[in-house]
Amino acid sequence: MPADPTELQPRKQPRQVRAELTRQRILTAAAHVFAEYGYAAGTTNRIAERARVSIGSLYQYYPNKDAILLELMTRHLTAGIVAHRQRRDAEPSGTLEQALRAQVRAVIDNHRDDPNLLRIMFEHAPRSPELFRKIAQFEREHIAYAQQLLAEYPEVRVQDTYVAARLVVSTAELVIHKLMAEPDPLDVERLENEMVAMLLSYLTAPPRAEGEG
Amino acid sequence: MPADPTELQPRKQPRQVRAELTRQRILTAAAHVFAEYGYAAGTTNRIAERARVSIGSLYQYYPNKDAILLELMTRHLTAGIVAHRQRRDAEPSGTLEQALRAQVRAVIDNHRDDPNLLRIMFEHAPRSPELFRKIAQFEREHIAYAQQLLAEYPEVRVQDTYVAARLVVSTAELVIHKLMAEPDPLDVERLENEMVAMLLSYLTAPPRAEGEG
DNA sequence: CAAAGAACTGAGTTATTGCTCAGAATAGGG
């Protein structure tokens, strides 16, 4: 439990090429080890062993175990944000259904990347303030984008686009990850269609009178 | 990591009243300690200390740490299943909206119980086969009930009630827990209404032609 | 090619924690 936040920064900046390679090897090994053993049982010695690097080298670049997971998460989220912005700025969104489908696909692809590592990072997040902050920031950006998107379509008839955006983003993320996971993963195409259908019908349903039903 | 499944059974059955009290104190203390420190940092010594019981006593009733969490989870799920069956068998379900609302409310109440402990149990589940099995069984029952419910309402126009049931159950569970959690929890009443609206519109939307939109 | 410093090594230190066990305290039946 690091009290000093600088303790999460890498200890030394590599000056030689081999050092950069070592860093990269450690990171790759950590991703595999965490995904296979989980965070607690993914020991630093195991990571070093898998990276074919001595434990001492590992601690030259990462002051502690948390710092390794933090960097993995940072890289993952950064890549996600970049891809996200590219999609947003590149082509026009098309119909509402197309836009929703694009978002749903992105989550599905994200899951396929490395479900185990992903799960471990998100599980560990509540105990690591740094991770928590990073994820929260990412989510905020996600929701802001979704809200902005909803505002573009007149057929979206929800009362409050902020609440709707949060609901849509959470639903897509959580439910897709859940239903793609073991045991009994759902057929991906089916899942995609149902998810799009659900979000679409929610967003475009006529506003309901109080106490209707 | 217990290899022998009998290692998860309590070691001895209490014969005197004080023993039963000790057992209960340990369990209550464990719930608090796990909720506050998480599973890894919630050490058995801390639990014993909080229960004002010696560490030796703890190990007379629980063969290892996992067994404590397992019993907490078992009690929680059992209570959930019982309440669930009572709701199902007691009154008629009413309209579809009313039935959905009842389910959504149940999840909300469930969350309010003890969100931290709940999160920890579900996080730890993947690493504990026993826990995993218990949860899976509970979910299966949940889905089966939902599927049966959907079949009762002609206005439900989904293709496959099994898939729809899984979607509905997962969505309610995950999204509610997420949006009620820190940071920035949503207003509960609002959440309830939106969730019901989303599920209802999904279930009753007219079937969509292929490639529509 | 030699000196300086960057990078690497891995046995060992330190701290933590799950869990044991020998014995003390308490309860209940005769």
Next chain:
DNA sequence: CCCTATTCTGAGCAATAACTCAGTTCTTTG
């Protein structure tokens, strides 16, 4: 009130894992 069974105690054992550091190897540079 004694004897046996039950319950409780807590110092300490054993295992594990994060992390250090003194010394070695490799790179670069003047």
